[in-house]
Amino acid sequence: MGGVEDDEPASKRMKLSSEELRRLSNGSTIKEPVAGSSRDLMARPLQSEGGEEVVGSKGVIKKVEFVRIIAKALYSLGYIKSGAHLEEESGIPLHSSVVNVFMRQILEGNWDESVVTLRNIGLTDERTVKSASFLILEQKFFELLDEEKAMDALNTLRTEIAPLGVNDSRVRELSSYIVSPSYCSLTRSPKQDTVRARSRSKLLEELQKLLPATVMVPEGRLEHLVEQALVLQRDACMFHNSLDKEMSLYSDHQCGRDQIPSQALQVYETGVSLKHKLSGHQKPLSSVSWSPDDRQLLTCGAEEVVRLWDVSSGECLHVYEKTGLGMVSCGWSPDGKWIFSGLNDKSICMWELDGKELECWKGQRTLKISDLEITGDGKQIISICRETAILLLDREAKVERFIEEDQTITSFSLSRDSRFLLINLLNQEIHLWNIEGDPKLVSKYRGHKRTRFIIRSCFGGLEQAFIASGSEDSLVYIWHRGTGELIETLPGHSGAVNCVSWNPANPHMLASASDDRTIRIWGLNNLSTKRKEPCSNGIHYCNGVY
Amino acid sequence: MGRLFVITLEGSVYSCNHCHTHLALLDDIISKSFHCRHGKAYLFDKVVNITVGEKEERMMMTGLHTVVDIFCVGCGSIVGWKYESAHEKTQKYKEGKFILERFKVLGPDGSNYLVNHDAMVSGSDADNA
Numbered sequence: 001m002g003g004v005e006d007d008e009p010a011s012k013r014m015k016l017s018s019e020e021l022r023r024l025s026n027g028s029t030i031k032e033p034v035a036g037s038s039r040d041l042m043a044r045p046l047q048s049e050g051g052e053e054v055v056g057s058k059g060v061i062k063k064v065e066f067v068r069i070i071a072k073a074l075y076s077l078g079y080i081k082s083g084a085h086l087e088e089e090s091g092i093p094l095h096s097s098v099v100n101v102f103m104r105q106i107l108e109g110n111w112d113e114s115v116v117t118l119r120n121i122g123l124t125d126e127r128t129v130k131s132a133s134f135l136i137l138e139q140k141f142f143e144l145l146d147e148e149k150a151m152d153a154l155n156t157l158r159t160e161i162a163p164l165g166v167n168d169s170r171v172r173e174l175s176s177y178i179v180s181p182s183y184c185s186l187t188r189s190p191k192q193d194t195v196r197a198r199s200r201s202k203l204l205e206e207l208q209k210l211l212p213a214t215v216m217v218p219e220g221r222l223e224h225l226v227e228q229a230l231v232l233q234r235d236a237c238m239f240h241n242s243l244d245k246e247m248s249l250y251s252d253h254q255c256g257r258d259q260i261p262s263q264a265l266q267v268y269e270t271g272v273s274l275k276h277k278l279s280g281h282q283k284p285l286s287s288v289s290w291s292p293d294d295r296q297l298l299t300c301g302a303e304e305v306v307r308l309w310d311v312s313s314g315e316c317l318h319v320y321e322k323t324g325l326g327m328v329s330c331g332w333s334p335d336g337k338w339i340f341s342g343l344n345d346k347s348i349c350m351w352e353l354d355g356k357e358l359e360c361w362k363g364q365r366t367l368k369i370s371d372l373e374i375t376g377d378g379k380q381i382i383s384i385c386r387e388t389a390i391l392l393l394d395r396e397a398k399v400e401r402f403i404e405e406d407q408t409i410t411s412f413s414l415s416r417d418s419r420f421l422l423i424n425l426l427n428q429e430i431h432l433w434n435i436e437g438d439p440k441l442v443s444k445y446r447g448h449k450r451t452r453f454i455i456r457s458c459f460g461g462l463e464q465a466f467i468a469s470g471s472e473d474s475l476v477y478i479w480h481r482g483t484g485e486l487i488e489t490l491p492g493h494s495g496a497v498n499c500v501s502w503n504p505a506n507p508h509m510l511a512s513a514s515d516d517r518t519i520r521i522w523g524l525n526n527l528s529t530k531r532k533e534p535c536s537n538g539i540h541y542c543n544g545v546y
Numbered sequence: 547m548g549r550l551f552v553i554t555l556e557g558s559v560y561s562c563n564h565c566h567t568h569l570a571l572l573d574d575i576i577s578k579s580f581h582c583r584h585g586k587a588y589l590f591d592k593v594v595n596i597t598v599g600e601k602e603e604r605m606m607m608t609g610l611h612t613v614v615d616i617f618c619v620g621c622g623s624i625v626g627w628k629y630e631s632a633h634e635k636t637q638k639y640k641e642g643k644f645i646l647e648r649f650k651v652l653g654p655d656g657s658n659y660l661v662n663h664d665a666m667v668s669g670s671d672a673d674n675a
Contacts, residue, residue, distance in 0.1 A: 286549070368554050369551060369554075387553060426551070451597045451619075452550055452619045453547075453548035453549060453551060454548065454549045454550070454551045455548075472548075498548040498549065515547055
């Protein structure tokens with residue numbers, strides 16, 4: 001007989017299967033079929049395909065499992081009476097009676113009986129039985145040693161533990177404890193002179209992890225499932241950009257668009273908010289790089305020299321150059337001690353701040369138009385080395401890795417944790433690569449426009465969950481990093497937007513620079529939100545502004 | 547203006563005669579026997595630093611083709627066209643290839659090309675395989 005239909009008249013339900021007849025004759029009561037009354041508050045038990053009762057609208061939660069993990073959670077929370085009451089009222093025990101006996105025997109130290117009971121639980125995997133027996137007998141061994149019954153302990157080791165045939169190296173270790181009880185392993189208390197056995201409840205925990213979950217419900221199972229759901233909700237939330245939003249169990253988490261910067265809060269025309277005018281370069285700037293402490297600035301003239309400036313005074317502190325060659329890019333080591341620069345003979349050089357050249361990597365390392373980045377650990381130098389390839393050079397290990405693309409690479413950006421690289425391509429695509437180990441392509445982002453200029457993109461937002469980019473159609477583009485979906489395009493500029501920079505300290509602030517000769521600061525579209533002062537150090541790159 | 551993205555070529559380079567932006571390599575020439583309104587034109591396998599215009603159907607000396615005009619990224623001047631598709635089977639070899647008008651580019655030796663106004667050039671295209 002199949003499942004009971006809800007809309008069948010009551011008389012039909014009295015047709016019993018042979019199984020149910022057998023149970024009746026055994027004296028067990030048949031459960032009353034639940035009436036479809038609107039006043040009925042109990043979860044209506046449905047039948048799954050396997051014949052077990054399920055709860056929930058999708059029919060995938062088995063009722064017995066559900067009740068057991070709730071009972072386990074109640075006990076973990078300390079509500080012993082509630083847990084016991086639940087077991088009784090539902091008729092679903094948390095543990096079978098055999099397991100209950102087993103657990104009591106462990107806690108009372110009835111080792112030999114517990115090993116026998118273990119076999120009665122009905123585990124199918126012989127290795128699990130042996131491993132569990134090993135743990136129990138190991139505990140017995142240590143407790144005997146503590147009671148200074150060395151001969152009994154030795155006996156246990158020889159006749160009970162060793163024959164199990166598991167973990168021979170541990171068996172040898174145990175025998176050394178008999179010889180020198182003062183030998184303390186790192187796992188035991190180092191303060192004691194003698195070896196102390198760990199607590200019996202700790203042993204029970206270890207056994208719980210070893211035995212199958214159906215036999216002994218794992219600790220914290222319900223909490224784990226709820227956390228899993230919350231994490232999935234958070235990861236699926238495309239606009240998640242604020243720490244303030246705490247996750248609640250009462251409703252599914254979903255941020256609104258209002259967490260993404262979408263309104264121009266400030267528009268800077270060049271010359272208005274000028275702090276210093278840094279003069280000295282003869283050629284247009286090809287790149288700019290802030291020092292790690294934001295107090296100095298490196299600027300590189302196109303195929304010219306690199307200059308170091310003090311930000312507060314506007315003074316030029318040093319000029320880095322190499323006779324006969326021109327520099328094309330510049331960057332800092334993360335500790336602020338060294339300067340790196342790409343040259344127009346394709347090499348990359350490294351200097352101390354005072355101008356002493358420390359190292360030079362010759363060969364096809366960089367191109368005339370290439371970014372230069374150093375990873376957070378100071379070890380990897382990243383630059384475009386060929387039209388369609390990026391070089392990841394480990395300067396200490398002298399190891400080279402490459403990212404190979406199908407299209408010409410125009411620029412790239414390194415994530416804050418130095419694990420990912422965002423690459424802009426000639427064909428208007430942005431590719432996200434994981435650069436740990438062998439580089440792997442992770443995502444692609446599309447939609448923005450690029451035909452003539454170097455357009456820059458960046459990571460940003462809470463935990464860098466978003467990708468932002470400039471575009472030749474005057475819009476700022478924002479994608480959700482995980483899903484690749486375009487979530488915002490910000491109008492406002494009247495010329496190509498060449499680069500963007502997301503404030504690393506404030507996930508709600510984004511800056512963009514455009515051919516319309518303005519810099520726009522974008523923030524949340526909510527006037528009641530507290531406005532934070534724009535931090536000039538938040539703009540790490542600005543190109544296309546004269 | 548934003549910072550132009552330009553590829554630097556190595557070898558014998560043909561460049562834009564207005565702004566000297568690199569366009570193509572001598573090694574990538576497939577044929578020198580093409581013509582345009584201004585005289586000679588070369589068929590290239592690969593051309594860089596250009597932007598493309600709208601697709602158009604154009605009747606050429608060898609038949610109907612779908613082409614896009616190509617422009618130098620540096621100065622925006624038109625330098626030739628690209629064959630998107632050819633309607634005749636015998637002309638398929640041109641698909642995806644580029645025409646640079648000799649008049650618009652500087653040769654690898656820096657030489658320019660003077661338009662021969664007396665030449666009776668009837669139209670664009672040619673090089674029948």
